[in-house]
Amino acid sequence: MISFEMPERIKNELQMAEMVARQVMRPNSRRYDEHEHERPVEYVNMMWQVLREQNKRRYEKMLSSDNGDRPEREGPNWSIVRLIALVETLSWGDAGMYLCTPDPLLGGAAIEAVGTKEQKVRFLKKFGEGDPKWGAMAITEPGAGSDNSAIRTTAVLDEETNEWVLNGEKIFITNGRLALEESDGVCVVWATVDPSAGRAGIKSFVVEPDTPGVSVSKQEHKLGIRVSDTVSLAFEDARVPYDNILGSPEVKERKSTKGFKGAMKTFDASRPAVAASAMGVARAAVEYTQEKLAEEGVEVDYTKPRHELSAYERDLIEMEARQKAGWLLTLKSTVKMAHGQSNRLEASMAKARAGETATFVTQKAVELLGPLGYSRELLPEKWMRDAKINDIYEGTKQINLLIVARSILGYTRRELK
Amino acid sequence: MLDFTLDEEQQMLDSTIKRFAEERLRKVYRDAEEDGVVPEDVVQAGWEIGVLPTGLPEAYGGFGEYSAVTGAIAMEQFAWGDLALTFNIMAPNLVAIPLVLSGTEEQKESYLPQFAGMKPPRMTAALIEPRIKFDPRALESTAVAEGGDYLLNGTKSMVPLADGAELLLVYAAENGQTQGFLVPGNAEGLTIGDREKVMGINALPLFRVEMESVRVPAANKLGGEEGLDFDRILNHSRVALGAAAVGVARAGYEYAREYAKQRVQFGEPIAHRQSIAFMLAEMAIDVESARLLVWETAWELDQGEDATRAATVMKYYIDDIVVDTADRAVQVLGGYGYIREYPVELWLRNARGFAHFDGLAII
Numbered sequence: 104m105i106s107f108e109m110p111e112r113i114k115n116e117l118q119m120a121e122m123v124a125r126q127v128m129r130p131n132s133r134r135y136d137e138h139e140h141e142r143p144v145e146y147v148n149m150m151w152q153v154l155r156e157q158n159k160r161r162y163e164k165m166l167s168s169d170n171g172d173r174p175e176r177e178g179p180n181w182s183i184v185r186l187i188a189l190v191e192t193l194s195w196g197d198a199g200m201y202l203c204t205p206d207p208l209l210g211g212a213a214i215e216a217v218g219t220k221e222q223k224v225r226f227l228k229k230f231g232e233g234d235p236k237w238g239a240m241a242i243t244e245p246g247a248g249s250d251n252s253a254i255r256t257t258a259v260l261d262e263e264t265n266e267w268v269l270n271g272e273k274i275f276i277t278n279g280r281l282a283l284e285e286s287d288g289v290c291v292v293w294a295t296v297d298p299s300a301g302r303a304g305i306k307s308f309v310v311e312p313d314t315p316g317v318s319v320s321k322q323e324h325k326l327g328i329r330v331s332d333t334v335s336l337a338f339e340d341a342r343v344p345y346d347n348i349l350g351s352p353e354v355k356e357r358k359s360t361k362g363f364k365g366a367m368k369t370f371d372a373s374r375p376a377v378a379a380s381a382m383g384v385a386r387a388a389v390e391y392t393q394e395k396l397a398e399e400g401v402e403v404d405y406t407k408p409r410h411e412l413s414a415y416e417r418d419l420i421e422m423e424a425r426q427k428a429g430w431l432l433t434l435k436s437t438v439k440m441a442h443g444q445s446n447r448l449e450a451s452m453a454k455a456r457a458g459e460t461a462t463f464v465t466q467k468a469v470e471l472l473g474p475l476g477y478s479r480e481l482l483p484e485k486w487m488r489d490a491k492i493n494d495i496y497e498g499t500k501q502i503n504l505l506i507v508a509r510s511i512l513g514y515t516r517r518e519l520k
Numbered sequence: 521m522l523d524f525t526l527d528e529e530q531q532m533l534d535s536t537i538k539r540f541a542e543e544r545l546r547k548v549y550r551d552a553e554e555d556g557v558v559p560e561d562v563v564q565a566g567w568e569i570g571v572l573p574t575g576l577p578e579a580y581g582g583f584g585e586y587s588a589v590t591g592a593i594a595m596e597q598f599a600w601g602d603l604a605l606t607f608n609i610m611a612p613n614l615v616a617i618p619l620v621l622s623g624t625e626e627q628k629e630s631y632l633p634q635f636a637g638m639k640p641p642r643m644t645a646a647l648i649e650p651r652i653k654f655d656p657r658a659l660e661s662t663a664v665a666e667g668g669d670y671l672l673n674g675t676k677s678m679v680p681l682a683d684g685a686e687l688l689l690v691y692a693a694e695n696g697q698t699q700g701f702l703v704p705g706n707a708e709g710l711t712i713g714d715r716e717k718v719m720g721i722n723a724l725p726l727f728r729v730e731m732e733s734v735r736v737p738a739a740n741k742l743g744g745e746e747g748l749d750f751d752r753i754l755n756h757s758r759v760a761l762g763a764a765a766v767g768v769a770r771a772g773y774e775y776a777r778e779y780a781k782q783r784v785q786f787g788e789p790i791a792h793r794q795s796i797a798f799m800l801a802e803m804a805i806d807v808e809s810a811r812l813l814v815w816e817t818a819w820e821l822d823q824g825e826d827a828t829r830a831a832t833v834m835k836y837y838i839d840d841i842v843v844d845t846a847d848r849a850v851q852v853l854g855g856y857g858y859i860r861e862y863p864v865e866l867w868l869r870n871a872r873g874f875a876h877f878d879g880l881a882i883i
Contacts, residue, residue: 424837
């Protein structure tokens with residue numbers, strides 16, 4: 104039965120998240136934007152207190168079962184909806200700071216999805232104890248951006264020591280330094296065990312701090328989300344225990360891409376999250392622009408016919424409409440996932456549209472606010488810089504359109520390149 | 521709780537109308553459009569699906585509970601088949617829904633049971649006026665109280681099925697406020713003019729209606745002394761039009777998608793090219809997001825909320841989307857898109873009208 108009502112429990116949590124956004128994120132937004140790479144300690148410490156306890160309960164429950172999987176549930180998994188809604192609200196606060204949330208995040212999702220019980224104990228349990236920790240995911244390489252199958256980082260098994268030896272360079276890793284140098288975190292690294300096998304050879308490995316041969320080789324300076332840690336990692340004969348491989352080490356059939364597709368499934372979960380973050384920034388910009396213009400006496404009269412609307416009113420309505428549409432697409436892709444249904448198409452629809460929408464809406468905000476929109480005294484110029492990343496990472500808008508197009512046309516990547 | 525799936529009854533209604541749209545509307549829509557003639561048997565069959573009666577309260581001979589969301593689902597499927605025929609089929613709503621929303625008890629009792637029968641009553645509504653700066657909240661037609669009556673004056677435009685209508689719900693301004701008046705088709709001073717010629721929806725007969733001192737008793741004012749909640753009526757109309765626009769947009773998108781898979785140029789289907797495939801992907805996302813906005817507004821209405829803001833924002837978005845989508849459908853078909861043997865040119869003409877269809881449909 105069609106409904107747009109958020110569950111009460113999630114609504115309450117969103118209220119708390121909004122308080123964090125107002126009191127801890129917004130007042131510090133500008134400072135961390137101007138001091139790139141500084142750790143936003145106020146936000147990190149506050150979130151860690153909450154997340155540590157949540158993670159602890161979550162992993163205890165998960166690891167008490169025989170296989171380390173979460174118990175079968177009845178009905179939709181509302182925690183997925185909760186997460187996506189929280190991402191939206193925290194990004195409404197500050198999209199860069201949200202990315203610094205001390206949590207296993209993407210790396211954790213991969214371990215939870217395919218890890219053994221023993222792996223979950225080793226890599227995830229620590230996120231319920233001690234000091235703040237981060238999880239990261241290393242996929243992109245200088246020669247492998249949208250084309251993940253072009254990964255050249257190699258993993259070779261040293262049978263004598265029973266270790267995987269990793270060589271290569273990974274770039275654009277969110278929280279890579281926080282995960283490997285500044286905390287006892289984890290980083291999931293994609294590498295090929297057989298470069299001649301193409302997609303079938305690509306496997307993922309969990310790398311922990313103090314792994315010999317792993318180093319942070321560069322820290323990026325970015326257009327926006329400057330508080331977020333983005334690094335390159337160098338692997339020079341890096342030695343990783345055999346048991347750190349996620350999933351099977353076998354390169355089964357050369358033509359089989361099952362393992363690669365499994366890894367790509369992570370995106371079905373992460374794309375709604377990126378869309379949600381985009382829509383959080385977009386909502387911030389829409390609301391802020393409405394408030395500021397209202398102070399100038401410009402308010403939308405929703406009862407006017409279109410031809411009576413001023414240019415301001417038209418722009419404000421369009422911003423509001425597009426932000427709303429993007430958020431509803433995001434919610435739909437999320438609810439589908441919560442029901443355990445395939446959401447690949449919906450996730451890419453939401454991601455493609457949300458990234459574009461956040462870009463449009465924040466640019467409009469800067470425009471409508473005049474010289475003050477351009478000023479670093481106010482936040483919209485920052486939001487415009489922050490928003491743009493959502494049009495790029497977790498698959499550019501174009502890659503997501505390609506996925507949507509293939510899906511609606513029933514085409515493979517051979518038919519639609 | 522947050523859910524984007526139809527319930528069982530909605531699914532049944534959805535698939536029934538989908539089949540009707542494919543098997544009946546899509547068979548006759550082109551001739552109906554070219555000849556400007558309503559295929560009465562098809563409209564009757566559409567009425568018999570019973571969308572309106574199922575939404576009317578049992579106390580007035582209906583079968584259940586009113587839901588704008590369910591209405592939106594029905595509208596989209598009908599309009600996917602053909603917009604003009606949808607407006608024909610749903611025309612009785614133009615009187616029934618405002619009665620449900622704003623009618624007095626006496627008005628509901630005397631009129632609503634007429635909508636529960638096997639034949640649709642011949643009733644329509646007159647809102648639009650023939651001027652550039654038309655505003656449904658600031659009408660030029662007037663209603664002036666005189667004795668126990670109202671005197672109506674003004675010109676209405678694009679009044680569907682006005683010839684032969686037994687009753688018209690005429691909107692006019694009383695002291696600047698839009699009000700509705702139930703006017704018999706044979707009222708003195710009421711002249712049904714010539715059939716109007718418009719760019720699309722030619723299978724929907726539209727008429728100019730002149731009112732010269734048309735006198736109706738005060739009891740015929742919708743909602744009695746208190747009058748009507750016009751925002752609410754307009755919001756319900758916008759949900760209906762928004763849903764219909766989604767249907768038209770989806771028709772264009774689906775047709776272009778199938779065409780692009782079949783049309784071979786340079787040795788392969790044109791859908792193999794990103795320039796075409798991306799257009800289709802954008803169309804798919806537009807349709808999906810437009811539908812969600814319609815549903816959300818409809819849901820707000822069903823919750824009893826004042827959805828004026830949501831309805832305005834949704835309509836603004838969709839009026840653009842439906843034109844863009846229909847235009848891209850024509851573009852994907854290239855030269856064939858411009859030819860009247862193919863449906864997409866009609867969908868573009870119909871799509872362009874949504875910005876002007878206020879009051880032509882309501883759920």
